[in-house]
Amino acid sequence: MAETVVHVMTLEQWKSVLDVWFKQGCKWNSGDTEYSEHLFLGNKYLFLVSYKNDWNYIYCADEVGTSIEYSDFMAQQKEDNKMATVYEVSQSVFDELQRIKAHEGTSLIGAITFNAQLIKSIEVGNKAILRYLAGDPAIEFKVEELLYRLCRVDNDGDTVYMMINAWGTPSFSSNEDSAFTAPLEEIKKWQTPAWEIEKVED
Known part of the structure; x- marks a missing residue:
């Protein structure tokens, strides 16, 4: 089990930390994904508890031993965001993207044009797919794990x-x-x- 504790001073900071965690799929220990502003009064520490099976939950407290400050937490998020954006897709979509990227017997533009309908049908968005096909290292695709x-x-x-x-x-x-x-x-x-x-x- 791992634990991240963030010290916040304002309601805006509270919401910013929760925004980060909600986007990562985390929830309050009750299962909610709401700001729960009423909890902010008297509770200036937000906890994220992570289990190795990828189950995470959020709770709050009024005091704690070790924590990081809000500014340090947000700075770390900026660093993490410099890493590649990873999109998870089905095995069949992943295979199709690999085939287009290889563009055997034609140019990359030709392969993209020929497969335009397929590319449009993938919910990730055309920009990210085109960047990936062009070799942008900031965009990655991987096969989603069945849950x-x-x-x-x-x-x-x-x-x-x-x-x-x-x-x-x-x-x-x-x-x-x-x-x-x-x-x-x-x-x-x-x-x-x-x-x-x-x-x-x-």
Whole structure:
């Protein structure tokens, strides 16, 4: 388990830190992705707890031992943003992009023109794709990892999903967005006879 603690002084700083974490897919330990301004009063420390299975949650406190200042946190984000932007796509889309990039038997412009409809259909956006095809090292594509979750039907006939609560222990929720999701091998570690494995659909 890793923990990042940021000290904020203003509501604007509070929102800026949460914006960064929300964009990374993190949520409050309740599963919400709201600014929750009412928590700011008396709580000037924002925590991000990360588990090795890529499950992260946010909480806050009024005092803490070790933290980083807001300005240092934002400076680190700027440094991180200089790294390549990575887009995750399906295996078939990735293969098509590799084929276009190789542009065997034709020019790159010819390959792009011939595959214009396919390029337009990819949700990433034309600019990023064209930069990637032209060899821009700041844009990367990789095959998205398939994610799974555990589900079961309760006594009322409703589907519930396994989640991990704020204390890091298994619980359940009827909200599939709150479900613990991970690659298949990790999900298998949590499976019991009560739970069935379900592929997470986009």
